[in-house]
Amino acid sequence: MLRILGFAVIAFLLSASVASAQPARELFGAMHQPTTGPEVPVGSYAKGCIAGAVQLPSDGPGWQAMRLSRDRRWGSAELVSYIGALAQSAAQDGWPGILVGDMGQARGGPMASGHASHQIGLDVDIWFERMPDYKLSADERESLSARSMLKKGTRDIDPKRFGEAQRLLLYRAAQLPGVARIFVAPGIKRSLCSTTWRDRSFLNKIRPWYGHDDHFHVRLDCPAGVELCVNQAPAPAGDGCGAELDYWFTDEPYKPSTSPPAPPLTLADLPKACTAVLKAD
Numbered sequence: 001m002l003r004i005l006g007f008a009v010i011a012f013l014l015s016a017s018v019a020s021a022q023p024a025r026e027l028f029g030a031m032h033q034p035t036t037g038p039e040v041p042v043g044s045y046a047k048g049c050i051a052g053a054v055q056l057p058s059d060g061p062g063w064q065a066m067r068l069s070r071d072r073r074w075g076s077a078e079l080v081s082y083i084g085a086l087a088q089s090a091a092q093d094g095w096p097g098i099l100v101g102d103m104g105q106a107r108g109g110p111m112a113s114g115h116a117s118h119q120i121g122l123d124v125d126i127w128f129e130r131m132p133d134y135k136l137s138a139d140e141r142e143s144l145s146a147r148s149m150l151k152k153g154t155r156d157i158d159p160k161r162f163g164e165a166q167r168l169l170l171y172r173a174a175q176l177p178g179v180a181r182i183f184v185a186p187g188i189k190r191s192l193c194s195t196t197w198r199d200r201s202f203l204n205k206i207r208p209w210y211g212h213d214d215h216f217h218v219r220l221d222c223p224a225g226v227e228l229c230v231n232q233a234p235a236p237a238g239d240g241c242g243a244e245l246d247y248w249f250t251d252e253p254y255k256p257s258t259s260p261p262a263p264p265l266t267l268a269d270l271p272k273a274c275t276a277v278l279k280a281d
Ligand SMILES: [Zn+2]
Pocket: 115, 118, 123, 124, 125, 216, 217
């Protein structure tokens, strides 16, 4: 009897250690239903999960969601209403509607491809491409591609693609309440910096980053009062148009890294509450 118990304990310990070494992206990537109960973004943007996420409908007034097969249209209620609000706000400038890229997974968490963040239901990618004036088919939503706003082989915008309309879209996106940061390619930030604005304060939230030349990435603040949700430190004061932006036009940020790639996140790397979020009904 004792021996059987001993085996059982060893088997349990082995399976537990296998489970804990399994990349969290596999565990969260397999979840296609949110937890029931209240919304709780847990942890930080690149190390967390979300309970009680809601799904963005595939279509709404002024927006259409892309890449439906990825099942990454989940997020906080705040994020879903932000998308609707942005579509409405941008329409005032004549923007014909927004194409919505990835949000997060049904329970958030790390993803098998594409993003380090987007884990707690507060990040969304929005295409720079205009929404067409008809309802896209499911196939088109898979196959249409987002074009880069940069001149081929450069870090600068192509003014034929990125102009006043796109700048105003970003202005609108940054003005809405609850926005923590918006990530764009350095060339896009530079184009915004060299534009005359009545109020430049929105530039503080527009942050240069790798990629982000065919879409921009909106990151919302943690909802008020959610203690498990960890905000990023606020962006440094100022418009970020000086030395900080210049750095992105040097070779420095594009040097290959000398440190080995970080191993994929496991459940143990995430806040403890994320294990409960993963296991919950
Ligand atoms: Zn993104």
